[in-house]
Amino acid sequence: MRDFAAVAIIIAVIIVAFAAALTDGYYMDIFILTCFYGTLAVAWNLMAGLTGLMSLGHALFVGIGAYSVAWGYTAHQWSPLVTWPIGIGLSIAVAIVIGLLCFRYGLKGYFFAIATLACGEIAFFAVSATTALGRSDGIILPLAKNPELHLQFIAKWPYGLMIGSFLTLTLLAGQFLMRSRIGYYWRSLRDNEDAAEALGVNAMAMKVLSFAISAGVASVCGAFYAHYVAFVDPRSVLGVDISVQLLVYAIVGGMGLLWGPLVGAAVLVPFGMFLRNFSFLQGSEVIFYAVLLIGLALVLPQGVSGWVVGRIGKAKAAAELPS
Amino acid sequence: MQAVISGLANGSIYALIAVGLTLVFGIMRIINFAHGEFLMIAMYGGFFAWSAFGIDPVLAVVIVTPVVMLIGVGLYKGLIRFALNVPDINQMAVTLGLSMLLQHMALMMFTGNNRLITQPRSTASIAIGPAIIQVPQLIACVASLSLLGLLYLVLRRSDLGLVMRAVSQSRDGAALSGIDISAVYKWAMAIGIGSLGVAGPLMAAILYVNPMVGALFTLKAFVIVIVGGLGSFSGVLIGSLLVGLAESIAAAWFSAAISAAVPFAILLLVLLIRPEGLMSARMR
Amino acid sequence: MNQLLQLEGVSKSFGGLRALHDVGFSVEAGEIFAIIGPNGAGKTTLFNCIAGAQKPTSGSIIFQERRIDGLRPHEICRSGLVRTFQIVKPFLGMTVADNVRVAAYVHERRNAGADAVARAMLKQVGLDDYADVGADELNIAQLRRLEIARAMATRPRMVLLDEMLAGLTATETEAICEELREIARQGVALVVVEHSIPVVSSLCSRAVVINFGEVMAHGATLDVIRDPRVQEAYLGKVEAVAWS
Numbered sequence: 020m021r022d023f024a025a026v027a028i029i030i031a032v033i034i035v036a037f038a039a040a041l042t043d044g045y046y047m048d049i050f051i052l053t054c055f056y057g058t059l060a061v062a063w064n065l066m067a068g069l070t071g072l073m074s075l076g077h078a079l080f081v082g083i084g085a086y087s088v089a090w091g092y093t094a095h096q097w098s099p100l101v102t103w104p105i106g107i108g109l110s111i112a113v114a115i116v117i118g119l120l121c122f123r124y125g126l127k128g129y130f131f132a133i134a135t136l137a138c139g140e141i142a143f144f145a146v147s148a149t150t151a152l153g154r155s156d157g158i159i160l161p162l163a164k165n166p167e168l169h170l171q172f173i174a175k176w177p178y179g180l181m182i183g184s185f186l187t188l189t190l191l192a193g194q195f196l197m198r199s200r201i202g203y204y205w206r207s208l209r210d211n212e213d214a215a216e217a218l219g220v221n222a223m224a225m226k227v228l229s230f231a232i233s234a235g236v237a238s239v240c241g242a243f244y245a246h247y248v249a250f251v252d253p254r255s256v257l258g259v260d261i262s263v264q265l266l267v268y269a270i271v272g273g274m275g276l277l278w279g280p281l282v283g284a285a286v287l288v289p290f291g292m293f294l295r296n297f298s299f300l301q302g303s304e305v306i307f308y309a310v311l312l313i314g315l316a317l318v319l320p321q322g323v324s325g326w327v328v329g330r331i332g333k334a335k336a337a338a339e340l341p342s
Numbered sequence: 343m344q345a346v347i348s349g350l351a352n353g354s355i356y357a358l359i360a361v362g363l364t365l366v367f368g369i370m371r372i373i374n375f376a377h378g379e380f381l382m383i384a385m386y387g388g389f390f391a392w393s394a395f396g397i398d399p400v401l402a403v404v405i406v407t408p409v410v411m412l413i414g415v416g417l418y419k420g421l422i423r424f425a426l427n428v429p430d431i432n433q434m435a436v437t438l439g440l441s442m443l444l445q446h447m448a449l450m451m452f453t454g455n456n457r458l459i460t461q462p463r464s465t466a467s468i469a470i471g472p473a474i475i476q477v478p479q480l481i482a483c484v485a486s487l488s489l490l491g492l493l494y495l496v497l498r499r500s501d502l503g504l505v506m507r508a509v510s511q512s513r514d515g516a517a518l519s520g521i522d523i524s525a526v527y528k529w530a531m532a533i534g535i536g537s538l539g540v541a542g543p544l545m546a547a548i549l550y551v552n553p554m555v556g557a558l559f560t561l562k563a564f565v566i567v568i569v570g571g572l573g574s575f576s577g578v579l580i581g582s583l584l585v586g587l588a589e590s591i592a593a594a595w596f597s598a599a600i601s602a603a604v605p606f607a608i609l610l611l612v613l614l615i616r617p618e619g620l621m622s623a624r625m626r
Numbered sequence: 627m628n629q630l631l632q633l634e635g636v637s638k639s640f641g642g643l644r645a646l647h648d649v650g651f652s653v654e655a656g657e658i659f660a661i662i663g664p665n666g667a668g669k670t671t672l673f674n675c676i677a678g679a680q681k682p683t684s685g686s687i688i689f690q691e692r693r694i695d696g697l698r699p700h701e702i703c704r705s706g707l708v709r710t711f712q713i714v715k716p717f718l719g720m721t722v723a724d725n726v727r728v729a730a731y732v733h734e735r736r737n738a739g740a741d742a743v744a745r746a747m748l749k750q751v752g753l754d755d756y757a758d759v760g761a762d763e764l765n766i767a768q769l770r771r772l773e774i775a776r777a778m779a780t781r782p783r784m785v786l787l788d789e790m791l792a793g794l795t796a797t798e799t800e801a802i803c804e805e806l807r808e809i810a811r812q813g814v815a816l817v818v819v820e821h822s823i824p825v826v827s828s829l830c831s832r833a834v835v836i837n838f839g840e841v842m843a844h845g846a847t848l849d850v851i852r853d854p855r856v857q858e859a860y861l862g863k864v865e866a867v868a869w870s
Contacts, residue, residue: 067431073430073431073434120614121613121614124613124614126613128430129373129430129434130568130613132434133373133564133568133609133613134609134610134613136561137565137606137607137609137610137613138606138610140561140603140606141603141606141607141610143603144599144600144602144603144606145599145600145603147599147602148596148597148599148600148603154599155599198737199737200731200735200737200740203720203724203727203728203731203740204728204731206717206719206720206724206728207717207720207725207728209719210716210717210718210719210720211715211716211717211718213679213699213711213715214711214715214716214717214776215717215728216679216698216699216700216703217677217679217699217700217703217708217709217711218700218703218708218728218729218732218776218777218779218780219700219703219704219708219729219731219732219780220700220728221698221700222700263438266431266434266435266438267435269431270431270432270435274431275719303446303450305442305445305446306442306443306446306447306450308439308442309439309440309442309443309446310439310443311439312435312436312438312439312442313421313435313436313439313440313443315435316425316428316432316433316435316436316439317424317425317428317432317436320428320429320432
């Protein structure tokens with residue numbers, strides 16, 4: 020129950036932040052991007068932090084989601100009701116194939132990370148060479164005749180509402196999974212795969228499930244991004260940068276808890292946008308990230324969220340001791 | 343035929359870059375995502391030695407290599423030492439962070455401009471049968487193969503090599519037999535990064551230097567190291583030539599973008615069919 | 627036939643190296659059975675073959691009248707045969723109760739039910755005071771108990787215990803032996819790999835001796851231990867006198 024309390028607090032914060040962002044388009048921008056990266060980071064952590072599978076190829080699934088929308092809309096005027104399921108289905112299918120292959124050969128740790136990285140890069144270069152997908156120039160999504168049906172809004176708040184709700188949903192579903200058999204199985208695989216298998220855990224099925232869910236959520240984020248920005252190109256939705264960014268949020272926020280990386284995104288995304296206001300700091304933003312990343316990875320391996328929760332736990336234990 | 347020759351030439355240069363990465367991984371079990379950034383530094387070293395002092399890149403190797411070796415030792419002492427005891431994912435974060443840091447510091451110091459060493463011999467070329475090879479490339483090839491040979495001898499014949507192989511097989515076992523692990527790691531980093539000191543100046547005469555040049559080579563070096571088998575010397579050579587060849591053939595038949603994806607496709611194939619690499623690692 | 631587990635002609639080779647050759651024996655329901663043999667005789671390989679971590683090169687392993695050789699470890703566990711590890715493998719990022727809960731999900735899909743099973747098992751092995759601490763805070767004897775609790779939470783018909791007592795003090799050993807006897811009284815068969823002959827002779831009714839990957843002797847524990855070939859191979863002549 021305590022875990023749900025933490026999630027409830029986070030959801031309350033999301034709602035308050037959304038309400039505050041209604042006052043100003045710039046704030047709404049920050050809110051939307053934070054939720055976008057936050058959702059991706061939570062999805063990524065479902066695999067990395069809770070199942071022990073480091074992926075460096077999540078950009079692939081963001082890309083599949085984004086390109087499904089962009090291509091389906093520009094080539095066939097398909098509505099999101101068609102393109103979203105295509106994107107999600109395709110992502111899940113790709114994740115299952117990659118997962119079955121990688122896990123069958125026992126790829127773990129670095130090797131799995133680099134295999135997923137390679138998959139992402141192949142997609143990046145393949146899309147950059149495909150004329151139907153706009154090559155490296157990308158695809159612009161023009162205004163539709165009935166924009167609302169294609170999730171095109173002039174105001175920003177509907178986008179904020181969409182991604183905020185999706186983040187909330189992801190958190191709730193994720194927390195529910197974590198407290199269920201599946202979540203326990205995932206964590207047991209993370210901690211010791213041999214022992215888990217000996218105790219009746221179907222490692223292959225559970226790892227593929229984790230990968231598929233994570234990929235599905237990531238592709239929804241990608242689909243959302245295509246609607247919101249109305250432009251997709253390989254760099255913005257298929258680049259390694261996205262995958263690396265997720266790692267940064269996870270290290271900063273902490274991976275032991277489902278919502279740890281969300282904390283990282285919630286701190287770093289707004290801060291990065293804030294730094295971008297100062298032109299004389301060009302590039303220093305990344306240097307700051309890099310130093311923070313190195314420092315936290317070495318000094319605070321459990322991340323900010325893990326550290327705070329640990330502190331609270333200790334304080335509670337100390338308070339309970341006298342009684 | 344031209345594609346084959348230039349593929350092999352590229353491949354042997356890749357080998358020079360990948361050998362350092364495999365050495366460091368084989369011994370320290372850490373994957374250095376910033377490997378390419380040190381190549382970038384060495385390339386700038388070669389470039390500035392030429393542009394400021396008019397030093398020939400071949401000569402610059404002698405100056406840049408010791409400097410880069412010292413940087414390797416400094417990196418171990420100052421950073422990597424602390425990263426050895428944290429989980430894999432944190433190690434990855436540390437070296438990725440280092441890579442970002444070096445890239446953007448280079449961007450601030452050297453700007454994003456492309457630079458290249460241009461000498462009279464830069465455009466000269468030699469015909470090999472129906473194909474031609476450019477002189478700077480030929481120099482780099484020769485240097486690469488001789489350095490690989492030298493490193494191989496060091497690892498196989500010298501005491502240091504013996505100790506390094508012992509550590510790569512079992513860190514604890516080696517420590518129990520009284521080997522100073524920290525000193526071995528220091529040397530591994532010195533040689534692993536130092537080999538880039540040979541590659542850098544020579545490559546600055548072939549390729550444009552810019553702050554992002556390293557990232558590309560880091561990824562390729564990963565591919566080669568895994569394709570060849572981690573920690574395997576002959577594997578590095580075979581992996582490099584394979585990747586170089588496949589790339590240039592794909593570029594000749596299809597397009598540049600397809601050719602860029604080719605190394606990763608090879609990597610996936612190898613990971614799936616033979617995860618231990620083409621040459622099963624001797625050094626492990 | 628009342629055989630719970632039956633091995634026939636089980637062989638395993640790694641490349642050219644023959645780790646097991648034509649191993650056959652059987653274990654009855656509810657008994658405590660020992661696998662003994664010198665270091666490197668192939669005991670752990672045998673264990674891994676039975677538990678599904680490795681696949682035998684040839685031969686058959688039948689558990690509850692069903693062939694299990696070649697099945698995945700989780701399938702074997704679900705069929706009622708569970709193992710522990712020589713080097714304990716706790717889930718260090720989870721609490722003690724959650725460690726056991728993972729195993730309890732084999733038969734109990736409901737969360738509350740799995741948690742209840744986990745706590746009951748911890749009580750049985752005397753770890754109930756530690757239920758909510760992290761598994762990383764337990765000492766080696768407690769970790770061994772945790773292994774037993776996890777194994778029992780899968781409701782097995784048979785448990786394979788790989789050197790469960792190595793490195794424990796005499797008191798700890800005695801306490802765990804008593805628990806093992808209690809488990810056997812509940813009708814669960816135990817197969818132990820164990821080095822200490824006194825422990826084996828006090829705990830186990832029957833035993834098989836493996837040497838160089840082959841069965842050297844098979845039968846009642848005391849007979850097996852007194853077998854001169856076993857004494858020579860395993861115990862060495864001097865010690866043999868002391869134990870006979």
